[in-house]
Amino acid sequence: MIGIKTKIEDVVKTDNSMIDFFNKEKIDFCCNGHMTVEEIAKEKNIDANDLAKKIQGAIKSDNSNREDIMNIDDFKNSDIKEMIDSLIIDHHKRERDLLFEIDPLLNKILSVHFARHGEELMKLHSLFADLKKELEEHFVKEEEITFPLMLENESPSQEVIKKVEELETDHEEAGDIIKEMIELTDWFETPEDACRTYVHTFNLLEKLVKDVFIHIFKENSIMFEKYREKGGK
Template identity: 35%
Template structure:
């Protein structure tokens, strides 16, 4: 059973299904995972009893399933976790970012006349995010992740020499990406397509919401599990 005193990231790590609940309530479980849930509840004026009951009810319902799940990231080696992050989340971004870019440009051209302010902001925010993420993935894959794998194989290696000093930089970039995603959700009114929106408009906002979900899970695995190990 979880309490409001537990850290958000720890809850998400032990009970991944909680991430959907956090997302529903707008609780930052990736960049803001290193703080007690009570802080988020107080800041956002949420119903503490209702939220905790929902989390623990779902946890009890899924407890048997959780015991059968192999993706226990706390016990997975850093190298295997990195391979999963790259294969799952980096691949998702490399696949979806170009597609979303084309769609964002298209709906701005077609619907910009009637929704200029909203779609101009979406275009700017998304493409700033795209540039940042592309550079971020390169840094992880070429510098930091290889350093972590090398250190895991030979703990006599010096952390600083092997790129560990870039971890704080990556976490700061996670914060920036999270802020952009939150602003995108605000600008789009929770990805709500206007009445005159076409199928392309709907597809664009659907993919933006999928991007948010995947990115928050991605950052959670790095901030709250992978990078936390490096402090030990």
């Protein structure tokens, strides 16, 4: 529970995603993390209790929509239309948001930590740019071309199967980029001297990668398989 005596750094330690809230509110969680809600409120000339409530509310609203992905069992038992809806809402949207969030953070830590970690961060920055391009273009292909074709052609035609295979190739390409990222960072392990933004960026990258893994699994191993079976293939 957040009170007026709560230190800002303690909020961030328990919930890294609050970094975005503090950035938006122009509250310095990095160098002034030791300050309490009361001290920050005094500095900003606002009511300390109101600020504490606002912080508490931000934690709650963030938690409320965090783990709402349809689980694998429910997904397996859905029809193609429900699967497509779930993939777009649970994964495309989530991953687009994460890509958007990670992009400036990665750029920031690249500048700040260039002296000591420039080599790794340059490579990571470049791999991330490749992954972002790959995924964003892949999502739009699915949403605008292949998924509608799958819905229109309940029994799969050669043309649609070919489109599905193209998506599977894209998945392999995205998977290869992710594998390089994992190898480079030793599964998003941060160095000893990493600041909170560094740790937060790596946590978000890990979250993105895990989501992409589940997403690809649901498409390749469940939905595409089910779709092919409809054609007796």
